[in-house]
Amino acid sequence: MAETSGLQTPLWRAIAVYRIAALVYVAVLVVRNVGAYERPIFAWPVLALTAAWTVFTTYAYAVPARRRPPLLVADLLVTMGVMASSAFIVGPQALTAGTPTLAVSWHVAPVIAWAVAGGRRWGIIAALAMGATDLAVRARYDQAAFTGTVLMLLAALAVGYLVGIAEVSQQRLERAIQLEAATRERERLARDIHDSVLQVLALVKRKGAHLDGEAGELARLAGEQEAALRTLVTGRVEPVDEHADVDLMMLLDPYASTTVSVAAPAGAVRMPSRAANEIAAAVAAALDNVTRHCDPGTKVWVLVEDEPESVTVSVRDEGCGIAPERLVEAESQGRLGVAQSIKGRIGDLAGTVRITSAPGQGTEVELTVPRASLG
Structure with a gap:
């Protein structure tokens, strides 16, 4: 005890x-x-x-x-x-x-x-x-x-x-104290971000909305990032208790934007808070890879499947794709976005990661976590 x-x-x-x-x-x-x-x-x-x-x-x-x-x-x-x-x-x-x-x-x-x-x-x-x-x-x-x-x-x-x-x-x-501290820190960050980053993004969006070419594309991206960041800083704080059940979609829905579509089952996808946060972080890493390595405006689909035996989250894009040797090369060079942020997190949950990609044909990252490991 x-x-x-x-x-x-x-x-x-x-x-x-x-x-x-x-x-x-x-x-x-x-x-x-x-x-x-x-x-x-x-x-x-x-x-x-x-x-x-x-x-x-x-x-x-x-x-x-x-x-x-x-x-x-x-x-x-x-x-x-x-x-x-x-x-x-x-x-x-x-x-x-x-x-x-x-x-x-x-x-x-x-x-x-x-x-x-x-x-x-x-x-x-x-x-x-x-x-x-x-x-x-x-x-x-x-x-x-x-x-x-x-x-x-x-x-x-x-x-x-x-x-x-x-x-x-x-x-x-202890959970109440941690939650109160997290809430206060979130509110402080929200004020700072609202007074700086959000205003700058809103200004870029407003000034470039009527422009064409790269300037217009920059304004559109600024608008998307403003919406995503505003959702993040004003969103619901999840419980600190890692064993409390939460809805996975509460963590994945904020990633939806004009270029990212999130498809979910009809009901809530309930699982322990720790597992939900790890899966959401892995999805965020996969989306970040799309932003870094694909052209602006690349469409991305996030599909969540809730089955009795497992929960599967697929992140599929129509970008430039990844050559198989690039993943091995990136890991050997210490660029561990896929190795740690995705495979490491899902591996800690006794899950598996399957990456299907080819140059010019987009990439699909499939995250599967067995419910038996969620406890």
Whole structure:
């Protein structure tokens, strides 16, 4: 279980306080009942061990890095040992008469520690181990004997449930902080871009709209880039949670323009946010290659196919095409647009990339990601 130290810290402090209070209670009972023990002389060393272990665990659990299985297992075994010693020190006769064990109430502390460190499952394991030791020491199995074990199980369930809620709350708080920071940064960038780049592109579009030739083409491209950039800076911010489901088309639709057509299924293409962003980034890289290597105004089609087994996105253009040896040459020269931005991203999703092209016949980049890998 992930360590949510910020919200768990009060729980570990509460365990330390409980352990100290339980130690005081154990000491009072030993002083009061030592005369009824079969071997009272051994009660004092065990009480000293209990006090020393209480001091040790109080300081050990105070450091988050130490809250690991070795310490938790040692805590459970030491406590079980103290309880098991009751059979020898207190004696079966006194225990049957109702005399408490040497670990009475103190033995609940490691159960709670296991529940805080590992949730309900760990807490239940510790409660069952401690309960079995308690029943074995008492050597009787009436209703009163089982009550302690049931109470420990209930405590493990309650604390484990509380820890689960704390973990979810911590994750939601972190996502909210990240989303707020991303939103503020987006708004700041939007203001800066609006005051500079968008105004320049709008001016170029307006001044060159009536011109012919290359000047008119430049004005048209400026208009397209202005529309795409305006959509980008004013678009919806996707959730930071990489496991939250999003619609892939929300990320691909902004790429549509006068030269780029985006075709989508009738319904939403739902998938985890991380996978959707990786696919969208790969599509952006493919479109960028068209802009860089093809003539202005080259038509591009983005086709999305949502099938039960996989999601396929095809980026097809009617540009100049790519010779097969050019891809190998570009990768060897360190120009990794296709190798990393496209193949690398899709490969991380356990998907495949198929590039079909020939000089003068355009290029088709087909990205296929199996749904089984999207989790």
